[in-house]
Amino acid sequence: MLTLNSLFFKEFTVGYMVRISQDAIFTFRFLAMVALCLGSLLWPGCMETPSDPVDAYLVRVGGHTLTVSEFNEVFEISKTAYSHSDTMDPQVVADIKLRLLNQLIEEMILLEKAGAAGIVVSDAELEGEVLKIKADYPEGVFEEMLLEAAVSFEAWKKRLKMQLVARKFIRSELEAKITITADEVARYYAQQFPENTKPDAADRQPEISDAMILKMLKNQKVQAAYAKWMKVNRRSVTIDINSRQWEQITQKNS
Numbered sequence: 646m647l648t649l650n651s652l653f654f655k656e657f658t659v660g661y662m663v664r665i666s667q668d669a670i671f672t673f674r675f676l677a678m679v680a681l682c683l684g685s686l687l688w689p690g691c692m693e694t695p696s697d698p699v700d701a702y703l704v705r706v707g708g709h710t711l712t713v714s715e716f717n718e719v720f721e722i723s724k725t726a727y728s729h730s731d732t733m734d735p736q737v738v739a740d741i742k743l744r745l746l747n748q749l750i751e752e753m754i755l756l757e758k759a760g761a762a763g764i765v766v767s768d769a770e771l772e773g774e775v776l777k778i779k780a781d782y783p784e785g786v787f788e789e790m791l792l793e794a795a796v797s798f799e800a801w802k803k804r805l806k807m808q809l810v811a812r813k814f815i816r817s818e819l820e821a822k823i824t825i826t827a828d829e830v831a832r833y834y835a836q837q838f839p840e841n842t843k844p845d846a847a848d849r850q851p852e853i854s855d856a857m858i859l860k861m862l863k864n865q866k867v868q869a870a871y872a873k874w875m876k877v878n879r880r881s882v883t884i885d886i887n888s889r890q891w892e893q894i895t896q897k898n899s
Contacts, residue, residue: 704746705885706753713890718800720745725794739895746891752807754878759814766809774809775802819870825862833858
């Protein structure tokens with residue numbers, strides 16, 4: 646069964662990006678586009694000067710803005726991945742916040758590039774993904790988990806939509822360009838399972854299929870491609886971090 650954290654958040658690192666490339670591992674977590682800015686997260690057009698300090702901007706990447714309150718909302722979600730004792734440790738909390746900041750910056754870069762590429766997720770696609778995720782839970786359990794985490798269904802759904810856009814973008818920009826040859830499959834099998842190496846796939850251990858090896862190899866290639874892509878694109882966009890607001894956030898590490 647999926648965990649609450651796997652529905653919202655999972656670490657937005659290269660390892661996480663690798664897993665998004667596979668349908669079987671996808672209950673997934675990333676970014677999206679909406680037409681209206683009211684109440685939305687990380688979308689352009691919502692840049693008027695806020696009167697409430699918690700709605701001051703924290704990060705701007707191109708036309709996308711993350712406010713302090715939005716960061717705090719996602720931080721509360723991310724804490725569900727940690728034990729209570731960890732969230733009481735100031736150093737652990739500081740590490741979580743820094744990791745989250747970097748993850749959200751990467752999300753915003755992906756949103757920026759996905760928007761430029763015209764990638765969108767329809768309402769029908771979103772609703773279909775919601776139904777698939779909820780089907781992994783007994784009736785009522787999913788809603789109870791949201792309630793216990795003090796996260797609204799709409800907030801969760803908003804995050805999911807953003808994740809689906811990222812999935813589409815990674816597929817079209819990275820995964821679609823990856824090819825795996827039969828020689829690569831054979832080589833990988835020989836390297837990883839030397840004691841079971843057979844010339845014919847039919848003679849291998851049944852749990853070690855070509856399909857499984859293809860997924861592993863694709864993971865590796867998507868990982869390498871994503872790391873390279875993000876390194877290049879971090880340099881191609883302007884990342885504006887509000888240092889005063891970030892300092893206030895990091896001072897609240899309990």
